[in-house]
Amino acid sequence: MDSDLAESVQALKTVFEKRLIPANFGTNDQGVVKALKQALDLPDRYVAFLQAADPLDVETVTPTERVRFIPVAELAGEQIGYGQGDGDNPRMNGWREGWIVVAQGMLGDPYFLDTTRMDAEGDCPVMTAMSGAELRPVLCGSTFASFVAILAAAMEVAEDFGDGGLIPDDEFIFREALGPKVRMIDQAALREGHWTS
Numbered sequence: 481m482d483s484d485l486a487e488s489v490q491a492l493k494t495v496f497e498k499r500l501i502p503a504n505f506g507t508n509d510q511g512v513v514k515a516l517k518q519a520l521d522l523p524d525r526y527v528a529f530l531q532a533a534d535p536l537d538v539e540t541v542t543p544t545e546r547v548r549f550i551p552v553a554e555l556a557g558e559q560i561g562y563g564q565g566d567g568d569n570p571r572m573n574g575w576r577e578g579w580i581v582v583a584q585g586m587l588g589d590p591y592f593l594d595t596t597r598m599d600a601e602g603d604c605p606v607m608t609a610m611s612g613a614e615l616r617p618v619l620c621g622s623t624f625a626s627f628v629a630i631l632a633a634a635m636e637v638a639e640d641f642g643d644g645g646l647i648p649d650d651e652f653i654f655r656e657a658l659g660p661k662v663r664m665i666d667q668a669a670l671r672e673g674h675w676t677s
Contacts, residue, residue: 481528482601485625489533491632492540499639504537508552516555520580523595524602526624530555540631542638543654546586547631555582562590574615582606582624591620591627599623608674619672626666630675633661 481489489505496503513531516522522530535549550558558581576596583591585608594605594617606627607617621627637658641650655676662670670676 481532482525482625484623485525485529485628486532488625488628488632489529492538492628492635493533495632495635495639496538499541499635501541501635502537503539504535506534506536506551507532508534512552516552519556520559521578521595522580523593523598523604523624526580526582526593526603529624529628540635542634543641543650545634547583547591548586549583550581558584562592579607593624618674619669620674622666622668626669629665630662630669633665634658634675637661 493503493505508531510531513527516530517527530552534552536551538551539546539548562575562579562581578594578596580593580595581590582593585591587610589608589610591606591608594607596604598604601623603623603625605619606621606624608620609615609617621630637654640657641654659670659676662675
């Protein structure tokens with residue numbers, strides 16, 4: 481992994497440890513990840529993440545969202561019902577070629593790479609859209625590395641909210657506290673408002 485992604489992944493691992501929330505990252509043989517890269521046309525930076533930090537059981541927890549990363553073993557299968565429909569799972573209406581689901585929210589909303597907008601470093605934006613509705617993609621991270629960094633920041637802010645039930649104002653207070661951290665990581669993602677509104 482390059483330094484930006486390695487720093488983001490380490491921040492995420494550290495906040496899981498600090499909050500005493502179990503998270504299981506693994507590693508993969510280069511051949512396994514290379515085959516998946518070819519099958520799904522994955523970007524290089526995401527491939528490096530899967531090889532060095534396969535999210536075997538990784539779910540972020542905040543007052544507004546849970547985001548579960550999809551591990552290598554499930555990645556190809558998770559594309560069915562989105563971009564690769566089959567007889568039992570039709571393709572999601574409005575889904576585009578080049579979108580790869582890499583995580584899911586607690587209500588099943590996909591977080592996906594938009595590989596049609598690849599940058600020079602082999603990374604691309606991470607988007608989300610409400611499942612079951614007309615797809616209106618929203619930017620969650622200008623790159624996969626910034627997406628991971630934002631999730632780490634959100635987990636860090638969430639530490640102050642405890643593990644109990646939410647009071648009605650908690651979501652607003654959490655989003656307001658998260659805003660400045662997202663601004664420092666990725667101003668474009670802040671403007672889109674997914675994390676703060």
